[in-house]
Amino acid sequence: MDCLISCLCGCDCEGKKKCTRCVNLVQDPSFESYSFEWITFNTSLTDTNVYEGAVQMELGPGTATLYQEVSLRGVNECPPLFSFGAFASTNAAGQENSSTLIAEIIWLDENFNFIGLGLRMMIPAGRLNNFSRITFVSQTDVVPKNAAYARVTFTKGVGFAQEDDLIYIDYVILAPMAYREIVKNGGFEANLNNWVAESENLVAFVSAYDESLVDSGHAVTNFNGSRYQDIYIRHLPQKTPFLLSFGVEGQGQVSLGVLVEWLNQSGKEIGTGLMASIPNLIYKTVSLRNILAGN
Ligand SMILES: [Ca+2]
Ligand SMILES: [Ca+2]
Numbered sequence: 001m002d003c004l005i006s007c008l009c010g011c012d013c014e015g016k017k018k019c020t021r022c023v024n025l026v027q028d029p030s031f032e033s034y035s036f037e038w039i040t041f042n043t044s045l046t047d048t049n050v051y052e053g054a055v056q057m058e059l060g061p062g063t064a065t066l067y068q069e070v071s072l073r074g075v076n077e078c079p080p081l082f083s084f085g086a087f088a089s090t091n092a093a094g095q096e097n098s099s100t101l102i103a104e105i106i107w108l109d110e111n112f113n114f115i116g117l118g119l120r121m122m123i124p125a126g127r128l129n130n131f132s133r134i135t136f137v138s139q140t141d142v143v144p145k146n147a148a149y150a151r152v153t154f155t156k157g158v159g160f161a162q163e164d165d166l167i168y169i170d171y172v173i174l175a176p177m178a179y180r181e182i183v184k185n186g187g188f189e190a191n192l193n194n195w196v197a198e199s200e201n202l203v204a205f206v207s208a209y210d211e212s213l214v215d216s217g218h219a220v221t222n223f224n225g226s227r228y229q230d231i232y233i234r235h236l237p238q239k240t241p242f243l244l245s246f247g248v249e250g251q252g253q254v255s256l257g258v259l260v261e262w263l264n265q266s267g268k269e270i271g272t273g274l275m276a277s278i279p280n281l282i283y284k285t286v287s288l289r290n291i292l293a294g295n
Contacts, residue, residue: 021074051170061165078176088128098128100157110148
């Protein structure tokens, strides 16, 4: 993952100084070293049923906090990628029991004073469960000039029931990227704005706002069909590598195709950047793909 990220930040950051630390900035990101880099309240390290590697962090029961202050030395006003893996326990009755989880990136100056909020992700109660391993991915704002540290924080609320109210966190990434997100309305928070339906099937994917994977909105369909978005990339240097990332949940035996095509200025297809098929999405399974595509 570090290699993939360092390729992504080959970074001339839109004309600004290059970052010299284009790697994961988080220390002990997968908790494998049992290190003291993480500051914790009501958490413990566990080695059973682990998301990634041999060790993960367990938050709860009840409210819990996990954070780390990460040095931004060598990071020059890039917008870092933020990612982590999460799942939750089920209670004795076998019901989903997860509580709210909030992940935040906070910019601090060299005296650890608050400068601003780089990112806030809210994972609603009930979204995490024990059979889906979800990788959350987002991008922060550009690192402010006077920021010296980033505080990577996870805050857990209280679950529906008191028993087994646990959330598990693993493999946390905060890594500089060369550019900002280029997909518009990628989280479907603004209905289906910027997403175009294939003309023969307008009902393929509609906007919905209940039980979204991240934040409040998502797109859903019961039918065959596709939605797409044309994204302008001529302002990026040639051979820029791209990361494509998304969350998906299937109910029943369904499959999903993903396609990235390169178009010329008049909209004519001139090549395929990526073609993937995710077969048999199983009920309540959520997966996420990180794919590099070069133009
Ligand atoms: Ca781990
Ligand atoms: Ca969303």
